Amino acid sequence: MPQNLLLIQNSKVLFKGNHAFENLNFSLNQNENWAIIAESGWLQTAFLETIRGNTVIPEGHVERPFASTYIQEKSAQKEMHSFRDLIAYVSQKYEFRNKFNQQNFYFQQRFNSSESGETLTVEEFLQAVESKVSGPWTVEGVMELLDLERLKDESLLKLSNGETRRLAIASGLLRQPKLFLMDHPTTGLDLASRTNFGKVLKEIISQGVHVILTCAAGEVPEGITDVALLDSKGVDKTFSASSFSDQEEIIARKEWNWDLLKSLLSREKLPEASPVRLENVTITYDQKPILNQVNWEVRAGEKWQLKGPNGSGKSTLISLLIGENPQAYSQNFWLFGRKRGTGESIWDVKRPTGFVAPELARFFPANQTVRKVILSGLFDTMGLFKKINAEQDELADKWIELFELEREANQLLSRVSMEKQRWALLARAMIKKPQLLILDEASQGMDEMQRTLFKDTVQKICENSAISLIYVSHYDEDVPDEVNQKFSLVN
Known part of the structure; x- marks a missing residue:
C-alpha cells in the first residue's frame, strides 16, 4: 500500500472570497508526481493554494502526512514550525526585492544600468535563500541544473522573463522542499528551456522531492506520473500520464462580441x-x-x-x-x-x-x-x-x-x-x-x-x-x- 503524503477530503473551498470547489477530493501518494489541468487558470492556482493552506475550507479537511514527522520533532523541541517549511512554491506572481528588502522597483528601472546596483546579483540572491531543513540542494547545484551559472553576476533587474522563471525554481529548491508546487513553471521559458524542463523535473524528483504542478493539457512534462482534471466541483477525472493525451474536449471555445x-x-x-x-x-x-x-x-x-x-x-x-x-x-x-x-x-x-x-x-x-x-x-x-x-x-x-x-x-x-x-x-x-x-x-x-x-x-x-x-x-x-x-x- 503506497504511503499517503497529502489528503484532501470532501472539501468546499473558497479562494479570495470566491467559490472555487464544491467537493474537492485529492490524494498524493509516495512516488506520485501530478500535473493539474483545468479550463481555468484561477482554479489551478486555487488548488495549489489549498495545499499551501491559503484558502478557506468551511467543509471538509486537508491532511498533510508528509510533514507529520517534522512537526512532531519541532514540537518536542519547542521550536517554531509549520508544514509550509517543507513546501516550495513557484507562483506566476513572483517578485524579487532590492538590497533594502523593498519591492519598490518601477517599470523603467530595469532598463537603467545605473540602478542595477540596488539589486542583488543572481548568486547573491540564491545565497540569501533560507531553509528550515537540510537537504541536497546547493547554490552551485541549482545554478548548474537551471543553467544560471553564466548569469551569476547579473543584477536581478537585468534578467529576462524566462531567466527570472528559472531563478524562481532554483530558489524554491534551496528551501530543500519535500513537496514542490509549481504554477505553470514553463511559462515564459523559450523552446530550448521548455524542452529541457522534463530533464530538470526528473532530476528534482530523483532527489526525493514530490512535485505537483499546473500546466496546459498539451504540455505535461516528463517525470509526471499522474494527471488530474479540475472543474468547479473538484477533481473531475484522473489519468495516468502514460495514458493521458491532449484532451481537446476540455478546451471550450469562447468569443467576444x-x-x-x-x-x-x-x-x-x-x-x-x-x-x-x-x-x-x-x-x-x-x-x-x-x-x-x-x-x-x-x-x-x-x-x-x-x-x-x-x-x-x-x-x-x-x-x-x-x-x-x-x-x-x-x-x-x-x-x-x-x-x-x-x-x-x-x-x-x-x-x-x-x-x-x-x-x-x-x-x-x-x-x-x-x-x-x-x-x-x-x-x-x-x-x-x-x-x-x-x-x-x-x-x-x-x-x-x-x-x-x-x-x-x-x-x-x-x-x-x-x-x-x-x-x-x-x-x-x-x-x-x-x-x-x-x-x-x-x-x-x-x-x-x-x-x-x-x-x-x-x-x-x-x-x-x-x-x-x-x-x-x-x-x-x-x-x-x-x-x-x-x-x-x-x-
Whole structure:
C-alpha cells in the first residue's frame, strides 16, 4: 500500500472570497508526481493554494502526512514550525526585492544600468535563500541544473522573463522542499528551456522531492506520473500520464462580441512613415552587449513576430520602442518617421503605441482599479491621475463590456485573476487607438481557453484595422495568422 503524503477530503473551498470547489477530493501518494489541468487558470492556482493552506475550507479537511514527522520533532523541541517549511512554491506572481528588502522597483528601472546596483546579483540572491531543513540542494547545484551559472553576476533587474522563471525554481529548491508546487513553471521559458524542463523535473524528483504542478493539457512534462482534471466541483477525472493525451474536449471555445470590437477600432488610415526603423542599434550594460548592430524596419500595417531565446535582448529592444530606455538618444533609430533625440517628448513617443506585457500589472500603484488602469492608457501613465470626461468614461465602459470585466471594474487590479489582468492591460493599450501595438508575451499566465481567445482577439484586431503589430511569444501556436513576418534575435 503506497504511503499517503497529502489528503484532501470532501472539501468546499473558497479562494479570495470566491467559490472555487464544491467537493474537492485529492490524494498524493509516495512516488506520485501530478500535473493539474483545468479550463481555468484561477482554479489551478486555487488548488495549489489549498495545499499551501491559503484558502478557506468551511467543509471538509486537508491532511498533510508528509510533514507529520517534522512537526512532531519541532514540537518536542519547542521550536517554531509549520508544514509550509517543507513546501516550495513557484507562483506566476513572483517578485524579487532590492538590497533594502523593498519591492519598490518601477517599470523603467530595469532598463537603467545605473540602478542595477540596488539589486542583488543572481548568486547573491540564491545565497540569501533560507531553509528550515537540510537537504541536497546547493547554490552551485541549482545554478548548474537551471543553467544560471553564466548569469551569476547579473543584477536581478537585468534578467529576462524566462531567466527570472528559472531563478524562481532554483530558489524554491534551496528551501530543500519535500513537496514542490509549481504554477505553470514553463511559462515564459523559450523552446530550448521548455524542452529541457522534463530533464530538470526528473532530476528534482530523483532527489526525493514530490512535485505537483499546473500546466496546459498539451504540455505535461516528463517525470509526471499522474494527471488530474479540475472543474468547479473538484477533481473531475484522473489519468495516468502514460495514458493521458491532449484532451481537446476540455478546451471550450469562447468569443467576444466581435461587432463591438470592430466599432472600437480606429478607422483612420495609418501614416506612410514606418513605425519602426533601426540602424546598427547597439545597447550595452556594464560593457556587455545586449543588442549588437541590430537593423530592422517595420512598415506601416505590417505584422511581425519578434523571436529569440531568453536573454537575447527582446525586452531591451522593446524598451527602446516604447520610450523606456535611456540609451535611446545615442542610437540611430526612427519611430513613425522621426529620429529619436530630435526634440520629441516622451509623450510624443508613447502616444502612437500600445504596449502589453505581463509584468506591467506589478507596477501600477496599489490603489488602481481595473477601470482606472484601462483609462490610464489614454494618458500613457502607470495609473490614472487625471479627471476624465464623460466620453472617456463611456469608452472605458465599452472596453469593459467587450472583455466582460464588469464585475471586476471597480476592484483593485492586484486583486483580480491573472487572465482578467491581461484583458485589462489589452484594453488599456487599445483604448487610445494606437498605430502600433506591441504584445510582449501578453497572454502569459492565461489558461488554454483564454490563450486561444487572446489569439482570436488579436486576429480580429488585425483583420479590422490597419494597425501595425509586433508580437512576442515563445509559443508559435499562440501567434495569430495575420502575423506573417518574423524577426529573430540571438544571444
